[in-house]
Amino acid sequence: MSGAAAGGPAAGSAPAPDRSAGDRDRPSVAPRLGRNRDYRLLWTGQVVSEAGFSTTMIAFPLLVLALTGSAAQSGLVVGAVAIAQLVAGLPAGALVDRWPRKLVMLGCEAVQAVAAVGLVLALWWGTAGVGLLVVVAVVMGVCRALFEPAEEASLPRLVADAQVPAAVAMNAARTSAGQLSGTALGGFLFALGRLVPFAFDVLAHVFAFVSLVFVRLPGRPAPAGRAPAHLGREILEGLRWVWQQPRLRVTVFCVVSLNLFFSAYYLVIIVLANERGVPSGEIGVMAAMLGAGGILGSLAAPYLHRKLSPYLLIAGVFWALTLLTPLAVFVHSGYLMGVLFAVIAFLPPAANTTISTYQLLFTPDHLRGRLGGVLGVTGGLAAALGPALGGWLVDALPGPAAVLTCAAAIALVTLLTTCSGTLRGFPAATQARELDPATERNP
Structure with missing residues (x-):
């Protein structure tokens, strides 16, 4: 990744992709x-x-x-x-x-x-x-x-x-x-x-x-004098855009892997709690506290986004999950598991906020719909495959071993995230509009 991409457009490069007429009409301060x-x-x-x-x-x-x-x-x-x-x-x-x-x-x-x-x-x-x-x-x-x-x-x-x-x-x-x-x-x-x-x-x-x-x-500016391409070519253009931008690739990987392994982890925990005789009412409380933790985490996310650098925030969330997820092996109370769920759910919204903000501001307006389509499909696949993976782990392994397997997978993603040079050079979201995607290079 070039230094120009990390800090701003290179000298003589094209202007930032999203400074279209429609965006200029929009107030930058509100x-x-x-x-x-x-x-x-x-x-x-x-x-x-x-x-x-x-x-x-x-x-x-x-x-x-x-x-x-x-x-x-x-x-x-x-x-x-x-x-x-x-x-x-x-x-x-x-x-x-x-x-x-x-x-x-x-x-x-x-x-x-x-x-x-x-x-x-x-x-x-x-x-x-x-x-x-x-x-x-x-x-x-x-x-x-x-x-x-x-x-x-x-x-x-x-x-x-x-x-x-x-x-x-x-x-x-x-x-x-x-x-x-x-x-x-x-x-x-x-x-x-x-x-x-x-x-x-x-x-x-x-x-x-x-x-x-x-x-x-x-309103959006009209397309610059060209008829819409074939729908298939437009879909491929969106896929290429995501693949060719290293920071988009890495952030998509972070979100998809987290969704995949946490979906599996959630199912494993529910099954483990049932095997340990946790009453169904307490299991319902666990699920509710997971949702409550997500809401509180979303409310705190803008503050954390402002106070921490993108790399520290994203890597820190993954490290916290790596340390917290194995604790479920030692927790036998449904209420205590609910507290653990709430703490775990509190963390990801901050990283998701940083990632989503960058993706939206960096992507040109005429590609944002396709970006959303790619993210929706990859996230949906992860959410669908996660429970299937969790069910397979529960069938193949004892409950505690299945928990630790999910935790180990999250730890592996954490190591990859921590060692990523692309993430270490991740810009603040406010810089995203100033970056020229033409200066992005594969690491």
Whole structure:
């Protein structure tokens, strides 16, 4: 990696990739994030939308079991959301870079509301079947594949550069809060009636749609006189962009490996707690404390992001996880395990904030949707493979050995992260816009 890339553009190099007309129109200094009307509207709408989605994800398997009694078909419906999101991820990222991003987000909320209305009516008329549930699940997955990169790509246009870390962290807190509230609501609403959680989902998407209508998102500059390329070539362009930038490659590796091994670790711990006779109520507390730790960590992330250098923050989080994860072998109380979960979950949001801020500010606007698509697919694969890896470890090894295997994998990633010259030269997020990707070199 050249010194110019680490500190700023080389003499005579092209200007930073993202200083487009649309970005220049956006103020570089703005009031506090809480006073940013447009971000506040987006955030509020999406925390409700996330709660509706999580409520549906709890209600889906309960509904399938009530209709068919088949656990396998329950898994099919729930899995259809993740599969659709993965399959649509890369094309969705390319389409987000083609289409107006606010319209993409509005369309996704509207389509999900219509799909949920159809399911509510089918349940009211007594005609709902597994096939309809799969269709609704696929619609949800495709809409999330489109919405998430559209929102992420819009963030640097909605807030000032200095607000991006706080916005990224608040979005993470929003997701955790929505998941926690939706998970708690799902079972309760289903007990009131089979269609009630899906009716709540309709209201959640309508609320998010209305909130989005009033968001003022600065327009993007028109493409410089060339027709859109073939969709496949645009997808490859996005993949090449991520692969050719060393810092993007390394940060994607950090996030994916952490998601993979921690997903496996989480399942191993749940199984180990069950084997040790921890009551199901305490296991529920463990899961809740994991979510609470994530919310608190997201709230603290902007402060840690400001106080620590990117390399120290990212490497420090990995070292802390390496030291904390083996402790589960010695913990037999569900409540104490919940405390350990909360501490572990508190740490990653700070590193994720630093990584995501750099990725957004460094990537040119016309590639941000494809960046989001790549990150969504790689993160989704890690989240899907992690539990499978955890299940295999539980079957192959005694519980404590499975825990230590996951901890050893995290330790290996920690060593690679610590020794990475690319990460040691990682710039502050505020410098990301000043870097010229043409000066980036493979280490």
